[in-house]
Amino acid sequence: MTVKVPAVRSNRVIVKAHTLRIEEERFGWKLILPSVIIIGSLIIYPIIYNMYLSLFDVKLQGANIYIGLQNYKNVLTDPSFWHAVLTTFIYVIGTTIGTTLIGLGVALVMVKNFPFRSLVRALILLPYIAPVISVVFSWQFFFDPVNGLFMHVTYDMLHLFEKRFSLIGSPQNAVIVAIIFNIWRSFPFSYLMILSRLQSIDNSGYEAAEIDGASSWQKFRYITFPELYFVIGSIVILRVIWNFNKFEDVYLLTDNVKVLSVYTYFKAFTGVMDQGQGAALALIQFLLLIGFILFYVKKVLKW
Amino acid sequence: MVVKKKNIIRKTGFFLLILLIVTFAVFPFLQMLSLSLKYQFDWGNPSLIPKKINLEAYKELLNIGTKLRAVPDSIKRLLENKALTRAQRRSITKKYQETGDVFPFLRYFGNSFFLSFTASFISLIVATLGAYSFSRINYRGRGIIQRGVLFVYMFGGILLLIPLYQVAIKSGLARTGSGSFISLLIIYMVQTLPVSLYMLGNYFRSIPFSIEEAALIDGCTRFEIIYRVIIPLSLPALSTVFIYAFMIAWNEYLFASVFLRSYKNLYTLPIGLKALFVSKNAIWDRIMAASILTATPVVILFMIVQKNLVSGLTSGGVKE
Numbered sequence: 001m002t003v004k005v006p007a008v009r010s011n012r013v014i015v016k017a018h019t020l021r022i023e024e025e026r027f028g029w030k031l032i033l034p035s036v037i038i039i040g041s042l043i044i045y046p047i048i049y050n051m052y053l054s055l056f057d058v059k060l061q062g063a064n065i066y067i068g069l070q071n072y073k074n075v076l077t078d079p080s081f082w083h084a085v086l087t088t089f090i091y092v093i094g095t096t097i098g099t100t101l102i103g104l105g106v107a108l109v110m111v112k113n114f115p116f117r118s119l120v121r122a123l124i125l126l127p128y129i130a131p132v133i134s135v136v137f138s139w140q141f142f143f144d145p146v147n148g149l150f151m152h153v154t155y156d157m158l159h160l161f162e163k164r165f166s167l168i169g170s171p172q173n174a175v176i177v178a179i180i181f182n183i184w185r186s187f188p189f190s191y192l193m194i195l196s197r198l199q200s201i202d203n204s205g206y207e208a209a210e211i212d213g214a215s216s217w218q219k220f221r222y223i224t225f226p227e228l229y230f231v232i233g234s235i236v237i238l239r240v241i242w243n244f245n246k247f248e249d250v251y252l253l254t255d256n257v258k259v260l261s262v263y264t265y266f267k268a269f270t271g272v273m274d275q276g277q278g279a280a281l282a283l284i285q286f287l288l289l290i291g292f293i294l295f296y297v298k299k300v301l302k303w
Numbered sequence: 304m305v306v307k308k309k310n311i312i313r314k315t316g317f318f319l320l321i322l323l324i325v326t327f328a329v330f331p332f333l334q335m336l337s338l339s340l341k342y343q344f345d346w347g348n349p350s351l352i353p354k355k356i357n358l359e360a361y362k363e364l365l366n367i368g369t370k371l372r373a374v375p376d377s378i379k380r381l382l383e384n385k386a387l388t389r390a391q392r393r394s395i396t397k398k399y400q401e402t403g404d405v406f407p408f409l410r411y412f413g414n415s416f417f418l419s420f421t422a423s424f425i426s427l428i429v430a431t432l433g434a435y436s437f438s439r440i441n442y443r444g445r446g447i448i449q450r451g452v453l454f455v456y457m458f459g460g461i462l463l464l465i466p467l468y469q470v471a472i473k474s475g476l477a478r479t480g481s482g483s484f485i486s487l488l489i490i491y492m493v494q495t496l497p498v499s500l501y502m503l504g505n506y507f508r509s510i511p512f513s514i515e516e517a518a519l520i521d522g523c524t525r526f527e528i529i530y531r532v533i534i535p536l537s538l539p540a541l542s543t544v545f546i547y548a549f550m551i552a553w554n555e556y557l558f559a560s561v562f563l564r565s566y567k568n569l570y571t572l573p574i575g576l577k578a579l580f581v582s583k584n585a586i587w588d589r590i591m592a593a594s595i596l597t598a599t600p601v602v603i604l605f606m607i608v609q610k611n612l613v614s615g616l617t618s619g620g621v622k623e
Contacts, residue, residue: 027525028440032448035433035500042493043455046466053466060472106324112317120321122609124328129605131554133573134598137580137590138331141338147346147587149334184327245459248556252577261461268465269561275465282462289457 054279071280084263098183103190128188339591360592411575422491423548430499495548
């Protein structure tokens with residue numbers, strides 16, 4: 001008798017704990033459900049619908065016509081598509097390396113103590129937070145052939161060129177400007193990530209190295225850099241993903257630089273508005289990105 | 304002595320470096336401000352300080368004192384005629400106000416503000432519940448959802464643009480201005496949702512569970528805990544996420560340019576500015592003044608939450 005009572009009670013506790021857990025699970029699902037429905041119906045479903053559309057000749061009015069893989073064939077045999085791929089790679093590589101290096105350099109400076117440091121730190125975030133649309137015109141003015149400062153310095157003062165011209169007027173030069181513009185806009189991001197890592201490095205390693213007579217380069221190479229390796233690796237992959245898909249930063253500055261997003265935009269929303277081909281293009285761009293990420297994760301991060 | 308000299312060189316070099324970095328970051332903004340205040344004859348002058356201050360651009364954009372400027376004198380005389388009813392008078396002046404010569408900056412500003420505010424507010428509510436769920440409650444499928452949110456980061460806007468546009472066309476939403484506007488509102492909410500979920504999830508995990516336990520023992524239900532304990536505790540994080548989402552929507556160009564293309568009254572600031580720049584060649588003072596006014600709210604919001612935003616940004620990267 002004396003044994004029975006606690007047994008019953010503990011059974012009841014288990015049952016109660018079990019229903020509590022089910023209740024908890026149900027509550028968790030209730031809370032996440034709106035997010036799941038929204039993301040499912042407005043992100044996942046459209047992507048599947050995009051695959052479906054890429055198999056059709058999409059009409060703006062009336063029914064779509066099934067054409068199988070014709071859109072893909074059209075895209076892949078078009079030399080301007082391959083040119084866009086090349087431009088995208090140049091853009092992504094240039095911007096990623098540029099932002100990471102400049103971010104690293106700026107972080108190494110900002111980690112030191114100097115007067116007005118917090119003001120300076122706030123000021124250099126401005127490019128990152130200001131809306132793209134509000135800064136593109138200032139950059140365009142900078143390269144304006146008539147009034148811009150760039151021509152004033154290179155033509156009037158240094159006599160580097162034979163006549164005034166717009167540096168963003170031709171595709172070859174414009175891609176360089178687009179890269180510099182993107183570096184300017186996003187270096188604060190990599191700087192912030194690197195700075196927060198730098199600040200958490202323990203000082204004792206440096207002190208020991210100093211006693212051993214290490215040079216500042218050696219200190220950077222053997223103490224700082226290994227600590228930063230992971231954060232730099234993640235900056236690179238984030239920047240690759242974002243810059244590969246960049247649209248606004250390029251298109252609003254100049255429509256001369258046809259990276260894939262801009263190329264697709266022109267195909268799908270100007271002229272004949274070939275949205276079927278646009279859908280195929282968007283999907284190809286996505287697959288290229290996934291391919292690159294898998295390669296990067298395996299070969300560079302060696303996961 | 305030698306050491307001292309070397310030190311001085313080092314120090315000046317260091318300050319020059321800081322000066323260089325700050326100039327690189329800030330110069331485009333200074334140029335913007337300077338140009339918005341310059342008269343046309345002054346545009347080619349490389350100095351950043353205007354020879355004469357010109358406030359016309361700001362006045363025009365903000366609609367100060369320009370109400371009747373475009374109205375010819377003959378019409379003005381007609382307006383003074385006492386025989387006219389008020390409604391007639393208003394319809395006449397209205398004709399002259401919307402000549403298209405004036406850039407309806409305030410209306411675009413209003414459109415942008417309404418879209419960004421509503422979208423990020425709804426997204427914040429949905430994300431608070433969702434983030435609480437997957438950061439605090441154990442259930443099957445939680446891991447998939449968490450990873451799924453990260454996966455969504457990889458999708459560029461262009462991948463969603465065509466299918467969503469097709470859906471809007473086929474469902475008839477894109478046929479009316481209000482339908483397009485609502486579509487855009489929903490899209491902005493969706494676009495800011497993954498970021499909000501991710502940032503809030505990270506934050507909720509940093510709140511000690513013991514606080515919730517105490518509330519549970521006091522007899523609070525789970526839902527009460529969310530709005531009595533979690534929300535008050537995470538107000539700084541919530542406002543940061545809200546402002547971040549607001550900034551995403553405020554900056555958005557791609558979807559707005561497609562959905563609002565044929566509804567000029569509903570333009571947001573980014574497409575309005577771009578259209579202004581394309582339609583009229585080189586009216587630099589107005590373009591720059593509009594740029595400054597577009598950037599100002601975002602910069603102010605940023606300054607309010609600077610500290611939180613910076614730590615939020617660095618806690619694992621945020622979608623752009």
